[in-house]
Amino acid sequence: MTQLRIPAVYMRGGTSKGVFFKADDLPSDTQLRDKILMRVIGSPDRYGKHIDGMGGATSSTSKVVVMSKSSRSDCDVDYLFGAVAVEKPVIDWTGNCGNLSAAVGPYAISAGLVEAPTHGLATVRIWQANIGKRIIAHVQMHAGEVQETGDFELDGVAFPAAEVKLEFIDPASDEGESEGGAMFPTGNKIDTLDIPGLGKIEVTLINAGNPTVFVEAASLGLDGTELQSDVNGKTEILKLAESIRAHGAVAMGLVATAEEATEKRPHTPKLAFVAKPKSYIASDGKSVSAQSIDMLARIFSMGQLHHAMTGTGAVAIAAAAAIPGTIVRRVAPVGDDGRVRFGHPSGSLSVGAQAVEHEGQWSVKKVLMSRTARRLMEGWVRVPAN
Structure with missing residues (x-):
């Protein structure tokens, strides 16, 4: 049986993990794309284990990210997130993953989607395509590479790493393309x-x-x-x-x-x-x-x-x-x-x-938050062609 060979990076962002792709490496047909991405993760899995895929059979580890350069003047990259159901043939594209947002800037730099300074802080302007919002990531650089090791500790992650500072811009406004409209969609605070x-x-x-x-x-x-x-x-x-x-x-x-x-x-x-x-x-x-x-x-x-x-x-x-x-x-x-x-x-x-x-x-x-991120593996994922 022939298998597809697709470039991918397996990344941890915050307390989540996901498989990252460049949009150009996936089919433009969204139904075919979703079928491939579900198979990458190993869903749907009636045993609930993701043995035959890259997923971890939890909401924190059954995730995919699709990245591309942005056509927007105020952003560098477009970030599309998919939450993959474990036992159902469903990818939910309706929301963002704030944890994996920490990995978007490092991935964009490492994948050549964004130019970054050799040393110091790189600023990556992110368009979160699911909810139509902007995120600014501040990524540490060293000797031309993303600095991934460090001493910043994040509860829920076993090992320290380099801090990634995130700014979620206008996260509760009804501007842009955010689904659901106003911050309080019913007009009430309770x-x-x-x-x-x-x-x-x-x-x-x-x-x-x-x-x-x-x-x-x-x-x-x-x-x-x-x-x-x-x-x-x-x-x-x-x-x-x-x-x-x-x-x-x-x-x-x-x-x-x-x-x-x-x-x-x-x-x-x-x-x-x-x-x-x-x-x-x-x-x-x-x-x-x-x-x-x-x-x-x-x-x-x-x-x-x-x-x-x-x-x-x-x-x-x-x-x-x-x-x-x-x-x-x-x-x-x-x-x-x-x-x-x-x-x-x-x-x-x-x-x-x-x-x-x-x-x-x-x-x-603006909402301010710090996370960490790290490349766990990079190369190609294999997916049965049929």
Whole structure:
């Protein structure tokens, strides 16, 4: 059987991994492209293991990225992200991956899509094609190469690496091509959803980073300190979380029905739950004290509780914390420096937002976040031609 041989780079960005491609190396026909990309990852896999592919059978490791030079005057590269379902023949192109955003700048430089200085910081202007937003990546360079090793530690990643600073520009505006429109698509900072089998609960529905549904942990019968082992595999909790997410998608105008959200749009919106600070033991056994954080935050991704925090989830947290009247702000107001530090299953993270109010309307101009990235493997992936 003949196999296709396609140039690719396997990269870690933040707490995610994905297979990166140049757009010119893939078919222009999107159906054929998606078929190839699913086969690269190993989906759909009825065993849920991705043994015959590059995926890791989790929402953090079943990802693809397609890159190209940008035709926009304000950007250097276009970045298209695909979340690949494990057991279904679906690639969700509706949202961004904030973690893999950290790998986009390094990949663009290494792949020759962007010129960079020999030493110092390279600035890569990124057009996030899924949601129509700009991201600025600041990438360290050394001797003409991307500096990948370093001493910046990121909770959820076992080894330190070089810091990549990210600026998410206007992440919660309705400018550009972002789906879902305004930052608060219903016009409210808090809405009430009527969830079958649960009843009415308060939510904040926000477009920032990705469309996100925020609830208080108590709405799910949780306290906010949960790890993956406390949630994943618990059918009733996962079903309830998906029901809230799906009904939130309808309220945000992203789908017509909750069933459509579950079947065709598993990646966005995200569902996150927050709570007041409380001490807990993170997944690696270290203690996170209540005094070291402003709030607790957990997020679901592709039907499972995430092992740390999605990058776009952190963007949404920063935006929602900066604006009075949201559930996140009610739980944890931002500090004087505009930053909020939250505890997640793998540790903690600090993010900051530049929010301004004009004539009673709030906008978020920028969200700042640091991540790390590293090339894990480069060469070619092999895919059966038939």
